[in-house]
Amino acid sequence: MSEQKENRAMEQFLQVGVISSTHGLRGEVKVFPTTDDAARFQTLKEVILDTGKEKLDLEIQSVRFFKQFVIVKFKGIDDINDIEKYKGKSLFVARENAVELEEDEYYIGDLIGMDVYTDESEERFGVLKDVMETGANEVYIVQSERYGEVLLPAIHECILEVDPEEKKMTVHLMEGLI
Known part of the structure; x- marks a missing residue:
């Protein structure tokens, strides 16, 4: 809290x-x-x-x-x-005074707490709790009421839309993620 x-x-x-x-x-x-x-x-x-x-x-x-x-x-x-x-x-x-971001780049602080929705049902899937930095790409840690903690790779096939102003992210749940 x-x-x-x-x-x-x-x-x-x-x-x-x-x-x-x-x-x-x-x-x-x-x-x-x-x-x-x-x-x-x-x-x-x-x-x-x-x-x-x-x-x-x-x-x-x-x-x-x-x-x-x-x-x-x-x-x-x-x-x-x-x-x-x-x-x-x-x-x-x-x-x-922050560094300007490239397209499809976001400040981690702007992502944390964002509501996550799925593209299939447009239902709220969960809340983005943290971002894990890995060698290849970042991984978004989403707390889902239905599935618990879900790890989503921050790749275009999975993360479809990010709207920092609305604090909303739309994702595609690829096979095997949940």
């Missing part, structure tokens, strides 16, 4: 990463990127830190990369003690 409330409250923001740990003593942090393109951190000027109690605007001073992490230094945070308390907290960007 609290996750759904957070999703609604954060709709104008898109998550770009999670602070995983501190890095050194001078206030740098290791950020696990949750964006498709971690290199976009190089062009980001500011992020919003969700502390759980408040949202803090942080200006990015420097960015470098280490393995799967982004090492970020925020302006004005020069000591490990000032940033350590934010381990595990999420970093967001305002939607207007």
